Amino acid sequence: MARRKCATSVSLSSSSDSSGLSESAVPVPPKKISKKVARPKKKRRSSDDDEKGTNIERDIDPHEEFVAASCCIARCMDVFCKTKQLISVGLSLQQHDAVENGDVSEDEDVRASRDKRLSKMSLKMQDRYKKNYARLLQLAPSLKPLLSDPRKTSELNIIIKKMDAAILATRSDDTSRLKSQIGHYAAFSLRSPIMPPIYDGTGSRTHLGSNHPVLAQFLCPVRELKEFAKDADKAQKKLQSGKIKMTASALPAFLWAGDLPGKDYDDDNMFEGMFEGHLLERTMRHIFTSPSSAYGGETRATRTCNAALHDMTTVEAAHIAYGCLQVRFGISAKNAWSEVDGDFNYRDFYNNIVDLIEDSPDPEWKDELLRAWNLKLFKSEEGRDGNSTTNDISSTSREERDDDLARVRAQMAARRAAKAAPARPPSPPPSVSPPPPPCELTPARSSEPTPSRESIPVPPCTPRPHQEKPKIVGVSVTAT
Structure with missing residues (x-):
C-alpha cells in the first residue's frame, strides 16, 4: 500500500523528483507525465482562439428563433400583433x-371566467386568433416547452418583449428602405417622373400626402376622384381641410389600376382593377422579393429574399394588406409612424383589407386575385417553389432549362391535339402527268391534285435506248 501511495504521489509530482526512483516504484511511464505537462501548454497557445470562440458564442442570440418568427408575423400574419x-x-x-x-x-x-372573456370576441376574431396562434407555434416551436413550464415564466416574458420589439422594428425597417424609392415607384413611367419632385433634399415629408398635387389623388378616396376631374385644386383643398374625409373604410385610389390610379374606376363595378395599382405592385415586390425586382425585371439580389426567409409560397390577404399599409404611409405627409393620421386609422385599414379579401362573398374573385398576385411576385399562378431557398427568379441556366421544358411540353400538346383532331378523308394518290405534247406549250401547274379533276391514267413507259431532246414541231407564232 505504501508503494502505491508513493507511486501515486510521484506520478502527480514533477519529472525531476521522479528521476531517482526505480521503474518498479513508478507505475506511470515518463511519457504520460510529459503529455500531462504538455497539455496545459497547448491550451495556453490556443488561448486566443478560445477567447475568440467564446466571443462568437456570446454574439449568438439564443432567442434568434423568436426574432425571426416576429419578422414573419409582421409581414405575413398581423403587423399589429401583440x-x-x-x-x-x-x-x-x-x-x-x-x-x-x-x-x-x-x-x-x-371555465366561467374564461368563457366570459372569450364571449367579448366575435367568432370570426376567435378563428383568426386560433389560426395565428397555430402559426406562431409553427414559426417558433421552442415556445411550447416554455408555455407548459411555470418555472420558465420570467424567460418567457423576456422573449415576448423581444418579439414585440422585433415586430415593430420589421415594419419600421421596411418603411425606411421604401422611403428613398416610393417616389420613383409612384411614377407610372420611369421616363415621366412625378412633378413637382417628391424628393426636395430636406428629408422632410410635409410636402407629400394631400399637400402634393399628384399624391393627393393617390390618397383620395376612389369614390371622390370625380372631384379632381372637375377641379383638381379645389379637390386638393377639400382633402387638406377634411371636407373630403380620408378614413379606413374609404378605400384610397392607389389600390386601383391605371397610369393615374383609379382612372378607369367604375362605381358600379368597384372590384374591377382593385388591388392592381402599379405603386402597390412595385412595393410588394420590393418587400417580398427584392428592390431590384420592383419593376418586374430580373432580380440582382445577392441575399435570400424575405419570401424565402418566411417560407412564403403563395400570396395571402395579410401580405396584400401589409403592402397597402406601407404604401399609404410611404406617400403620406407624416414624418413619424403613428397608427392614427387625422381621420385615418392604419390598424382599421389593415384589418379591413384582410377581411375584404378573406371573407369575400365571391370566392372566384378572391382566387383570381391571389393567383394574379402569385404571378406578379413569383412568376407563377401556383406560387413560389417551397423547396427553393433563393429568390423567386432563378439563374440564367435555370431559365434556359425551363424554356426547353416548356418547348417540349408545347410540342407534346400540339401532337396530342393533332391526334385528337377528326381524321380527314384520304386524298387521291399523286399521279404522274404525261410529258407535254410536242405541239403545245402548257403553263406550269401545281403537283398537288385538285378535288375537281380526276387523275388521268398513264400507260406504262418503256425505256428508250438513247435520250433525245424533244423537238417542238408545227408551232407558229403570228404577230397581231
Whole structure:
C-alpha cells in the first residue's frame, strides 16, 4: 500500500523528483507525465482562439428563433400583433376546445371566467386568433416547452418583449428602405417622373400626402376622384381641410389600376382593377422579393429574399394588406409612424383589407386575385417553389432549362391535339402527268391534285435506248 501511495504521489509530482526512483516504484511511464505537462501548454497557445470562440458564442442570440418568427408575423400574419395577447387568447381557446371535447376537466369557476372573456370576441376574431396562434407555434416551436413550464415564466416574458420589439422594428425597417424609392415607384413611367419632385433634399415629408398635387389623388378616396376631374385644386383643398374625409373604410385610389390610379374606376363595378395599382405592385415586390425586382425585371439580389426567409409560397390577404399599409404611409405627409393620421386609422385599414379579401362573398374573385398576385411576385399562378431557398427568379441556366421544358411540353400538346383532331378523308394518290405534247406549250401547274379533276391514267413507259431532246414541231407564232 505504501508503494502505491508513493507511486501515486510521484506520478502527480514533477519529472525531476521522479528521476531517482526505480521503474518498479513508478507505475506511470515518463511519457504520460510529459503529455500531462504538455497539455496545459497547448491550451495556453490556443488561448486566443478560445477567447475568440467564446466571443462568437456570446454574439449568438439564443432567442434568434423568436426574432425571426416576429419578422414573419409582421409581414405575413398581423403587423399589429401583440405576442402576449396572442398567446393568452390562443391558450384560452385551446383549453376551451379541450374541455368541450371532453379531453380535460376543469373547475366551473375557471371555465366561467374564461368563457366570459372569450364571449367579448366575435367568432370570426376567435378563428383568426386560433389560426395565428397555430402559426406562431409553427414559426417558433421552442415556445411550447416554455408555455407548459411555470418555472420558465420570467424567460418567457423576456422573449415576448423581444418579439414585440422585433415586430415593430420589421415594419419600421421596411418603411425606411421604401422611403428613398416610393417616389420613383409612384411614377407610372420611369421616363415621366412625378412633378413637382417628391424628393426636395430636406428629408422632410410635409410636402407629400394631400399637400402634393399628384399624391393627393393617390390618397383620395376612389369614390371622390370625380372631384379632381372637375377641379383638381379645389379637390386638393377639400382633402387638406377634411371636407373630403380620408378614413379606413374609404378605400384610397392607389389600390386601383391605371397610369393615374383609379382612372378607369367604375362605381358600379368597384372590384374591377382593385388591388392592381402599379405603386402597390412595385412595393410588394420590393418587400417580398427584392428592390431590384420592383419593376418586374430580373432580380440582382445577392441575399435570400424575405419570401424565402418566411417560407412564403403563395400570396395571402395579410401580405396584400401589409403592402397597402406601407404604401399609404410611404406617400403620406407624416414624418413619424403613428397608427392614427387625422381621420385615418392604419390598424382599421389593415384589418379591413384582410377581411375584404378573406371573407369575400365571391370566392372566384378572391382566387383570381391571389393567383394574379402569385404571378406578379413569383412568376407563377401556383406560387413560389417551397423547396427553393433563393429568390423567386432563378439563374440564367435555370431559365434556359425551363424554356426547353416548356418547348417540349408545347410540342407534346400540339401532337396530342393533332391526334385528337377528326381524321380527314384520304386524298387521291399523286399521279404522274404525261410529258407535254410536242405541239403545245402548257403553263406550269401545281403537283398537288385538285378535288375537281380526276387523275388521268398513264400507260406504262418503256425505256428508250438513247435520250433525245424533244423537238417542238408545227408551232407558229403570228404577230397581231
